[in-house]
Amino acid sequence: MIDAAGCGRASAPRMADIEGFRVMALLARARALEAAGRDIVHMEIGEPDFPTPAPVVRAAQAALAAGRTHYTPAAGLPALREAIAGWYRDRFGVAVAPERVLVTPGASGALHLVLAVLAGPGDRVLLPEPGYPCNRHLVRLLEACAVGVDAEGGGPAPEIVGAAARGGAAALLVASPANPTGAVLPRARLAALAAEARRAGACLVCDEIYQGLAYETEACTVLEVAPGAFVVNSFSKYFGMTGWRLGWIVAPPAWLEPLERLAQNLYLAAPTLSQHAALAAFTPEALDELERRREAFRARRDYLAPALESLGFRLAAPPEGAFYLYADCSAFTDDAEAFAARLLEEAGVAVTPGADFGGAHAGRRLRFAYTAPIERLREGVERLRSFLGRPRRTG
Numbered sequence: 597m598i599d600a601a602g603c604g605r606a607s608a609p610r611m612a613d614i615e616g617f618r619v620m621a622l623l624a625r626a627r628a629l630e631a632a633g634r635d636i637v638h639m640e641i642g643e644p645d646f647p648t649p650a651p652v653v654r655a656a657q658a659a660l661a662a663g664r665t666h667y668t669p670a671a672g673l674p675a676l677r678e679a680i681a682g683w684y685r686d687r688f689g690v691a692v693a694p695e696r697v698l699v700t701p702g703a704s705g706a707l708h709l710v711l712a713v714l715a716g717p718g719d720r721v722l723l724p725e726p727g728y729p730c731n732r733h734l735v736r737l738l739e740a741c742a743v744g745v746d747a748e749g750g751g752p753a754p755e756i757v758g759a760a761a762r763g764g765a766a767a768l769l770v771a772s773p774a775n776p777t778g779a780v781l782p783r784a785r786l787a788a789l790a791a792e793a794r795r796a797g798a799c800l801v802c803d804e805i806y807q808g809l810a811y812e813t814e815a816c817t818v819l820e821v822a823p824g825a826f827v828v829n830s831f832s833k834y835f836g837m838t839g840w841r842l843g844w845i846v847a848p849p850a851w852l853e854p855l856e857r858l859a860q861n862l863y864l865a866a867p868t869l870s871q872h873a874a875l876a877a878f879t880p881e882a883l884d885e886l887e888r889r890r891e892a893f894r895a896r897r898d899y900l901a902p903a904l905e906s907l908g909f910r911l912a913a914p915p916e917g918a919f920y921l922y923a924d925c926s927a928f929t930d931d932a933e934a935f936a937a938r939l940l941e942e943a944g945v946a947v948t949p950g951a952d953f954g955g956a957h958a959g960r961r962l963r964f965a966y967t968a969p970i971e972r973l974r975e976g977v978e979r980l981r982s983f984l985g986r987p988r989r990t991g
């Protein structure tokens with residue numbers, strides 16, 4: 597009997613635990629409805645709707661014209677590592693030696709590398725729940741053991757992490773601002789989490805991919821309060837470069853050699869053109885544009901959060917960053933996945949069910965992304981209002 601793949605073997609056992617993203621199936625269905633002529637309001641998409649800033653595109657065109665298409669060193673272009681180190685100096689007042697920066701294929705590549713050097717079979721890795729879905733699957737891929745720590749109300753509380761870490765842990769992975777809650781961990785909380793990790797003999801890894809997209813406080817980095825932490829970051833979100841597949845790690849010096857060795861083996865180097873392009877991401881022209889976009893995201897959030905609350909959704913955390921609102925939809929359903937499917941089919945509004953992000957309440961949560969222009973968000977809210985039979989607010 598030949599299996600579907602045609603090589604006569606079943607997939608490795610771990611594959612039974614590695615799930616796809618529900619949002620991808622939902623997006624595919626939304627696209628199919630659009631192809632059939634329906635108008636869909638997209639609030640499921642986890643990437644900025646803005647194009648890559650013009651200076652970045654121009655830099656890529658120049659690099660291509662100059663024939664810069666060969667591999668770079670595995671750790672990245674020296675000039676880009678320096679530019680990233682300069683970003684920490686200029687924006688956060690933190691000294692990072694360029695040698696501590698490793699350029700990766702997205703934060704995805706960075707998370708894979710960092711978790712792989714830290715966690716082996718059976719090691720416990722503490723992960724916020726709800727959290728970015730890939731993390732638990734990466735941990736599974738490494739045959740390590742994901743231990744969820746509740747992060748609903750605005751990030752994991754140090755006491756909860758401390759209790760979970762008593763069983764031992766190789767790493768504590770947090771994100772700030774966070775996906776899906778939009779919660780931002782203040783410096784004091786980051787310092788307390790770093791202390792808990794240290795006490796447990798675990799390394800703290802902070803995913804700062806939404807850094808720069810903070811609306812209540814100045815963006816910060818964990819390195820301001822925990823210089824020994826691992827940082828994962830990316831050009832995808834704030835810099836508007838999702839498709840360029842480029843991110844980075846800032847690692848403690850002793851970890852650079854194993855990270856680089858693994859990078860060589862996993863992917864040789866991050867995409868060369870993207871690296872040349874990203875050199876222009878830190879220019880004043882690009883940064884001015886990115887700050888204007890941040891203001892646009894803020895205006896969308898300021899519209900969408902109260903609008904959803906007026907419909908009967910409750911926000912699970914103060915939405916202080918990223919471009920997501922994580923909403924409790926228990927006023928309407930105990931099955932957020934089926935509810936999201938109905939919203940798409942009947943109201944023409946696409947949102948992501950909480951099941952992608954895990955946690956005890958996932959069945960009663962929806963993630964709304966404000967990655968669409970404000971007029972589209974208004975249209976989405978009006979459709980939700982009709983669907984839910986809610987009266988329009990007065991005043």
Ligand SMILES: Cc1ncc(COP(=O)(O)O)c(C=O)c1O
Pocket residue numbers: 642701702703704705728771774775803805829830831832838842843
């Ligand atoms: C929290 C978080 N980390 C990492 C990633 C991966 O991003 P990328 O590989 O595009 O840099 C994402 C993408 O949505 C994310 O939300």
